[in-house]
Amino acid sequence: MLLEALIIASERAANIARKCREDEHLFKLLIEEKSEDEANPRFVQDFKTLADVLIQETLKHDIGNQYPEMKENIKGEESNVFCNALGERISVEKLESSTQTAELLSKVLNDDPEAAHLLAEEVHRDLTIDDVATQRPDVEISLNYAKLGVWIDPIDSTAEYINGTKDKDCQDCQDDSQTFSTGGLKCVTVLIGVYDLETGDAIMGIVNQPFSSYQDGRWRGKCYWGVYTDTVKCSSITTDSQTEPSYVKVGTNVVCLSGSEDQSIKDKLRSGGFELVEAPGAGYKMLATVVGLADVYLLSKSSTFKWDSCGPHALLRSLSGDIVVFEDAVHRDETISVNYRVDSEAGTNKIESCCNKGGIIAFRNRSIINKIVSLLRDENDGGA
Ligand code: 2IP
Ligand code: CA
Secondary structure (H helix, E strand, O other), X not given: OHHHHHHHHHHHHHHXXXXXXXXXXXXXXXXXXXXXXXOOOOEOOOHHHHHHHHHHHHXXXXXXXXXXXXXXXXXXXXXOEEEOOOOOEEEOOOOOXXXXXXXXXXXXXXXXXXXXXXXXXXXXXXXXXXXXXXXXXXXXXXXXHHHXXXXXXXXXXXXXXXXXXXXXXXXXOOXXXXXXXXOOHXXXXXXXXXXXXXXXXXXXXXXXXEEEEXXXXXXXXXXXXXXXXXXXXXXXXXXXXXXXXXOXXXXXXXEEEOOOOOHHHHHHHHHOOOEEEEOOOHHHXXXXXXXXXXXXXXXXXXXXXXXXXXXXXXXXXXXXXXXXXXXXXXXXXXXXXXOOOOOHHHOOOHHHHHEOOOOEEEEOOOHHHHHHHHHHOOXXXXXX
């Protein structure tokens, strides 16, 4: 089943991410600063990019091998070509065996067999759905795989991944999902979104949080998923607080924002009685909206991408929520769902053609949109 395969793939990604943070040898490489005179930005000293790319390529390999019809349409942020110290161009990918992958990685890592072996071991580890902290999916979904596209963000909130500690606000991170994190490793997510190539609608999403809680000296993750098609609407989130402790009742008038949001927008929201919270990580802010830690995640700029929002968007749709274009909602009074087809009119620049142009508003409950829009609307805006 595709959904189960994606959940397991996201867990492999989370395992690689945790390994790079928890293993001393790999962690040293991860936090190593690139020297100022570094000529080639993709030189392996950029180990964090290697970790990102390796996760992306492992996800592509795992999904593409099980669903060959989808292979061509699995896209991520990164290019997988690296240069090593000898000037060789090497395509990073998951090969057939752990030994082969380790040999390839060793070339990129300028002969660091220990790091290559540690990474390859995680890339090839046997995993089943029982290894994932999530609700087991129990649903038949019929899909035409040739008509599906996939967006992958291997590590969202890269800055927190490199520099983040347990949590800026809490020392004891055992009680994991009940509070909104304003920074730290909890804001890191692995994001996988499946969309319909014809309509561009997000239909299946996985948000894996590799550093959800810290217990007994190690990090544990949590995985969330949701499906929204013509015939199926279900998710790992339950509305029963007895069985899902991470679920918090929505309706508390909390809006989460990027630290970079405009002051004028913050002022208007506050004047309307909203409580504002800030955190890094687009994926984390959408997850906070999914689990009800916030009612809305709003971003007025075009600084998120298809790979950031496709997975969380499907999750929100499975809960009757949505992600709509900020500018259309606020300035034109139109609620238009974010679309996941590449914008061909934006040309070949990946940043331009893959960004969520015009900003986003993510929410679980549609009734909140009117209130937000009327607060943010300017006198000279059109619409009703
Ligand atoms: C980033 C990351 C940033 C976010 C930005 C994303 O992805 O999630 O934190 O900005 O929109 O594209 P902000 O933290 O201001 O919300 P990545 O870490 O993958 O580059
Ligand atoms: Ca991202």
